[in-house]
Amino acid sequence: MQRPLLVSGFMGTGKSTVSRLVAEWCGRPLVDLDAEIEREAGVPIAELFATRGEPAFRLLEREALDRVLGRTDAPVVALGGGALLQRGTRLDAIDRGVVVTLDASVEEILKRTAGSDRPLLQAGDPRVRVEQLLAERKLAYAECHGRVSTTGRSPEDVARDVVALWRRDPIGVASGEASYAVDVGAGIAVERLPGLLRGASLGLLVTDRNVQSHHGDSVENGMEQSGVRTATVVLDPGEEHKNTASLERIWSAALAAQADRKSRFVALGGGVVSDVAGFAAATWMRGVSWICVPTTLLSMVDASVGGKTAIDLKTAKNAVGAFWQPSAVLCDTAHLGTEPARGYASALAEVVKTAIIGDPDLLSFVEQHPKEVRAKDAAVVAEVVRRSIRVKARVVSLDEREDGLRATLNLGHTVGHALEAYGGYGKLRHGEAVSLGLVAALRVGERLGLTEKAVSDRCILALRVLGLPVELSSQPLARAVDLIGHDKKRAGKNVRFVVARSVGQVDLVDLPLDELRGHVVSLAS
Helix, strand or coil: CCCCEEEEECCCCCHHHHHHHHHHHHCCCEEEHHHHHHHHHCCCHHHHHHHHCHHHHHHHHHHHHHHHHCCCCCCEEECCCCCCCCHHHHHHHHHHCEEEEEECCHHHHHHHHCCCCCHHHCCCCHHHHHHHHHHHCHHHHHCCCEEEECCCCCHHHHHHHHHHHHHHCCEEECECECCEEEEEECCHHHHHHHHHHCCCCCEEEEEEHHHHHHHHHHHHHHHHCCCCCEEEEEECCCHHHCCHHHHHHHHHHHHHCCCCCCCEEEEEECHHHHHHHHHHHHHHHHCCEEEEEECCHHHHHHHCCCCEEEEEECCEEEEEEEECCCCEEEEEHHHHHHCCHHHHHHHHHHHHHHHHHHCHHHHHHHHHCHHHHHCCCHHHHHHHHHHHHHHHHHHHHHCCCCCCHHHHHHCCHHHHHHHHHHCCCCCCCHHHHHHHHHHHHHHHHHHCCCCCHHHHHHHHHHHHHCCCCCCCCCCCHHHHHHHHHHCCCEECCEEEEEEEEECCEEEEEEEEHHHHHHHHHHCCC
């Protein structure tokens, strides 16, 4: 509960009452944003609307919200119904605070607002106006950390749900009506799964043989606590099994279990399991919901967030897939205790990549705690996971389908994927390949005059200290470079290549394939 709690929702949903209860119970300051605006403007909200218009009011509202989000005492904030309508403001609030949307039925809203002087209900039939506004704000209210219904419930019951959500301190991924929260912590998988499965017709657990032996029983027991019928499919482990055969095994298990459109898949495993299970969920009955429970560091900081699901096709990595957001992500850091050392260490390349893209403080944190990071210190690892996911959540929320900004998450992956594929996905772990790809991207950036050598040297040193491979001279770059042509970011004879201008600032440049190949091959000498 270190971030402000922002209680959002339509007028009449109980924001002021619930916010007051939560603030009292938790001993936190209470801020009514409308009251703050009235105090600063010196006139009531209705008069502001009448004399200055809604655009001027929204500007004052955004300025007041920005000041509240900058407070260090983590207050409880009751928002006006339209405070988060502007998406830039909403994404900032989701990143810096915990946003809870209160919902109520149209009938409940009309009953609670009857006889009020609310400006937006003064014109025309109130029911028609409420229905119109709710439809207009549907996506805005969906983008939050969690929703709580207030219809037919006491303010105390609602407040308890809100406090529980705030205590979780989830990371929000804004994706319209497909928005979801990412929880990070030890033991949260079994704790949260029963509630997340309730209402489903079937819970289909997808895992692999290695993960099943360590965590299968506890997760299956947690799923059964929901009272929902469950089934399990166990895949062969490894990138070489991220293929159509594994996909068909999931489909066949779903068919045997009579899975319908109300079924919910649960992906328990690393990036391979989440990629295949997520793609299976995207294609079963034209799309069913799924929950991602990553068990490796790589899958937590990379594959679990963003809804990119896929399988490999021969040497073309992630060539066939779909964007299909999970309904929830549970990063149970206790699962990392059973992850093999090599897999855990290789995943740290994605952490460094994430820091370079959007969090200079994360790179500094890793540089200051390399021993604790490598030793899986619980508190340090939790911080690394949260920070990494927060960066990815910000990027994904702004660019769900990789139209531009999201492509920056591929820093180091163009050359990394080529090396990984050349080795048959077995010689190098994904993170090891990304580490080498990062070195290549940084050095190519230098050759293009876009990356300062000091930036490259710092980032490469961080990779080296974490035990990751950084020597390109021993890699088969001249042979692997031809596989760059299979990169999904290729457009004709060009590749969108990600370069680092500084730690925290990356750019996309269009490079001719032949020019990029020439730069990469020269790095081996």
